[in-house]
Amino acid sequence: MKTKAALMVERNHPLEIEEIDLEGPHENEVLIRFVASGICHSDLSALNGTIASPVPIVLGHEGAGIVEEIGPGVTHLAPGDHVIAVLTPTCGKCPMCQEGKPFLCREIGRLMAKGTMVDGTTRFRRNGEGVPQLCGVGSFSERSVIPAGSAIKVGGNAPLESVCLIGCGVTTGVGAAVNTAEIKPRTSVAVIGCGGVGLSIIQGARINGATTIIAIDPVAEKRDLALRLGATDVIDPTAEDPIKGVRQRSGKLGVHYAFEALGRIDTVRQAWDMVRPTGRAIIVGVASFKDSFPLMPAGLLSERRITGSAYGSAVPARDIPRFVSWYLDGRLKLDEMITKRIQLEDVNQALDEMTRGEGARSVIMYN
Amino acid sequence: MKAAVLRETGQPFSIEDIEIDPPKENEVLVRVVASGICHSDYSVMHGVLRSPMPVVLGHEGAGIVEEVGPGVSHVKAGDPIVASLTPSCGTCPMCLEEKPYLCFQFSRALRDSAMPDGSTRLHRGEERIHQLGALGSFAEYMVIPAGCAIKVRADAALDTVCLIGCGVTTGVGAALNTVDIEPGQSVAVIGCGGVGLSIIQGARIAKANPIVAIDPVAEKRDLAKSMGATHAIDPFNEDLVKAIRGLTGQGVHYAFEALGRPETIQQAYSIVRPRGQAIIVGVPNLRQPIELPFVNLLAEKEIRGSAYGSSTPKRDIPKYVDLYKSGELMLDQMVTKRIGLDEINEAFAAMGRGEGARTVITFS
Numbered sequence: 001m002k003t004k005a006a007l008m009v010e011r012n013h014p015l016e017i018e019e020i021d022l023e024g025p026h027e028n029e030v031l032i033r034f035v036a037s038g039i040c041h042s043d044l045s046a047l048n049g050t051i052a053s054p055v056p057i058v059l060g061h062e063g064a065g066i067v068e069e070i071g072p073g074v075t076h077l078a079p080g081d082h083v084i085a086v087l088t089p090t091c092g093k094c095p096m097c098q099e100g101k102p103f104l105c106r107e108i109g110r111l112m113a114k115g116t117m118v119d120g121t122t123r124f125r126r127n128g129e130g131v132p133q134l135c136g137v138g139s140f141s142e143r144s145v146i147p148a149g150s151a152i153k154v155g156g157n158a159p160l161e162s163v164c165l166i167g168c169g170v171t172t173g174v175g176a177a178v179n180t181a182e183i184k185p186r187t188s189v190a191v192i193g194c195g196g197v198g199l200s201i202i203q204g205a206r207i208n209g210a211t212t213i214i215a216i217d218p219v220a221e222k223r224d225l226a227l228r229l230g231a232t233d234v235i236d237p238t239a240e241d242p243i244k245g246v247r248q249r250s251g252k253l254g255v256h257y258a259f260e261a262l263g264r265i266d267t268v269r270q271a272w273d274m275v276r277p278t279g280r281a282i283i284v285g286v287a288s289f290k291d292s293f294p295l296m297p298a299g300l301l302s303e304r305r306i307t308g309s310a311y312g313s314a315v316p317a318r319d320i321p322r323f324v325s326w327y328l329d330g331r332l333k334l335d336e337m338i339t340k341r342i343q344l345e346d347v348n349q350a351l352d353e354m355t356r357g358e359g360a361r362s363v364i365m366y367n
Numbered sequence: 368m369k370a371a372v373l374r375e376t377g378q379p380f381s382i383e384d385i386e387i388d389p390p391k392e393n394e395v396l397v398r399v400v401a402s403g404i405c406h407s408d409y410s411v412m413h414g415v416l417r418s419p420m421p422v423v424l425g426h427e428g429a430g431i432v433e434e435v436g437p438g439v440s441h442v443k444a445g446d447p448i449v450a451s452l453t454p455s456c457g458t459c460p461m462c463l464e465e466k467p468y469l470c471f472q473f474s475r476a477l478r479d480s481a482m483p484d485g486s487t488r489l490h491r492g493e494e495r496i497h498q499l500g501a502l503g504s505f506a507e508y509m510v511i512p513a514g515c516a517i518k519v520r521a522d523a524a525l526d527t528v529c530l531i532g533c534g535v536t537t538g539v540g541a542a543l544n545t546v547d548i549e550p551g552q553s554v555a556v557i558g559c560g561g562v563g564l565s566i567i568q569g570a571r572i573a574k575a576n577p578i579v580a581i582d583p584v585a586e587k588r589d590l591a592k593s594m595g596a597t598h599a600i601d602p603f604n605e606d607l608v609k610a611i612r613g614l615t616g617q618g619v620h621y622a623f624e625a626l627g628r629p630e631t632i633q634q635a636y637s638i639v640r641p642r643g644q645a646i647i648v649g650v651p652n653l654r655q656p657i658e659l660p661f662v663n664l665l666a667e668k669e670i671r672g673s674a675y676g677s678s679t680p681k682r683d684i685p686k687y688v689d690l691y692k693s694g695e696l697m698l699d700q701m702v703t704k705r706i707g708l709d710e711i712n713e714a715f716a717a718m719g720r721g722e723g724a725r726t727v728i729t730f731s
Binding site: 268286292295297298303310 | 466468469474617632647651652653656657658659661662663664666667669670671672673677
């Protein structure tokens with residue numbers, strides 16, 4: 001079949017909108033007709049090379065849609081089901097899946113690096129050549145074939161044009177707060193970077209009962225949004241030293257949890273300097289895999305901890321329906337995070353805006 | 368009284384006759400029976416850790432209470448005590464959170480080598496002499512904060528249980544308090560001196576398996592095996608990451624670093640499995656940042672510090688003495704030799720060469 005898709009054909013160049021070929025699902029795969037796809041910062045990172053990925057590739061990895069066809073062996077889904085595409089195929093065979101930690105599934109790395117199906121082949125074709133798809137999803141396309149484990153069924157009452165954000169940014173952020181950090185009630189939290197992921201961390205902190213939630217972002221619009229979504233304090237790091245600012249707002253000692261949602265080495269270091277004795281710095285942002293980060297050893301003496309959070313330590317079959325229910329009962333605010341809804345043809349403009357740090361989240365709508 | 372005084376970084380101790388003042392309010396005068404020599408003493412001597420000078424080092428002491436100052440009710444003259452590193456002031460924010468191992472007075476005492484009020488009880492004529500960590504056990508007597516004096520059972524041999532004052536509590540506590548090892552989880556320990564051997568024993572008590580001891584000195588690897596290590600690796604002879612992978616598949620659940628060196632901290636972080644933890648127990652040079660690979664964060668690998676074994680001394684020190692008496696905690700085997708105060712410089716030289724686990728100074 002044919003599908004309209006936005007492809008990166010060259011790094012740092014605008015995506016090409018083209019009709020390309022799509023093969024039907026193989027064993028343990030499903031064909032999805034996407035209803036909506038968020039544009040996530042990792043799409044930009046793939047485009048500018050921060051995240052290594054093949055070229056050409058169909059970008060987009062934060063999609064929700066309707067199952068059109070299932071491949072052999074798929075029993076948990078049927079055509080017509082509403083699904084959110086997730087980043088881990090939950091292969092079920094690797095050591096981490098067997099320990100119940102599918103957010104560290106061995107296949108994620110391959111899907112990220114190669115953009116193929118689990119068997120290493122591709123379903124998209126352009127001029128006869130196979131084209132991979134980001135994270136095995138490729139939601140900048142009207143239709144895509146994805147690993148069956150990456151399709152999580154949600155109720156028919158969940159509006160796909162909003163809950164699509166749960167596919168990546170929201171699960172990454174909320175999960176970092178409620179799964180990785182297991183934030184305790186009445187604690188203090190700082191969040192560096194208030195894009196889609198940072199705002200989701202703030203919401204997870206609010207949902208878990210943190211009482212001091214400090215949002216740090218240079219963009220006034222994002223700080224305002226952070227306040228509406230649960231932040232109790234904001235810091236403009238261009239106007240105030242963020243480390244001092246956090247200490248002033250957290251009883252001098254620093255915060256129990258500092259989250260970094262940018263993937264920048266300087267802010268990783270800031271997060272470490274913001275936490276109190278025995279506090280935790282949780283790095284959610286993704287830097288280049290080749291980067292190193294400096295650790296100032298003094299913090300070790302006060303038993304500080306630093307760790308990463310991979311896809312919000314999420315178990316998708318458990319967490320995606322849970323986060324959808326939080327949206328439906330009003331605890332998790334998604335519509336407020338969506339800056340605008342656009343057509344696939346407008347994707348380059350949205351990526352440019354993201355490069356400039358404007359807005360939280362654009363969502364592509366398919367008709 | 369006789370004391371080993373360090374007057375200048377990098378120089379040997381001089382054995383001097385100095386004066387000690389009586390205990391003030393909330394202080395205790397202790398006749399030192401024995402003191403272990405710990406690697407942190409060595410770090411101060413060589414300037415890796417800083418202290419005002421002149422200073423009496425030694426912070427792993429045990430002895431008998433001679434006299435108590437006003438306001439002290441939990442010990443009395445004649446009581447055997449092990450000196451804890453933390454005064455557990457009971458009023459600072461961290462003590463109020465029941466984390467006396469991060470007591471504000473503790474860090475101040477280490478920084479200033481003085482009592483919590485900033486003064487010291489040691490002098491030689493007009494010259495003020497500092498006492499490491501508000502202790503100073505390389506001397507016949509010491510005046511210490513009352514909270515540092517932890518009473519122990521009368522049948523505990525002080526020339527052995529003195530090790531519980533620092534190294535043993537730091538190591539055993541890192542395994543039993545800082546982290547929550549489940550039976551059957553894998554542990555690696557880099558550096559098998561007094562602290563590392565104590566971590567290994569804590570891991571054994573927690574029923575970890577395997578327990579991999581990593582040290583270039585054959586004698587220490589053998590000692591580690593006799594204390595609970597199931598495997599030993601010479602890191603100069605074998606590729607550490609490969610060897611650990613061979614034993615555990617994905618890496619260890621917990622990698623403890625007991626040396627405080629940047630390269631071994633990096634090693635510890637490199638041998639943990641996804642979601643595993645590297646626990647830094649050794650005290651690093653605070654001025655030198657440690658470069659770590661970002662990719663480890665993507666696998667949710669954690670790096671964290673352990674301070675004084677996350678211990679609550681009045682709970683843990685008597686507990687470790689009990690574990691020693693019941694045979695579960697092997698301390699006698701950790702004492703390489705016992706010496707007089709006059710032999711202290713030779714013992715420090717041997718430590719510089721990486722020899723032996725623990726030397727204990729005894730006072731007659």
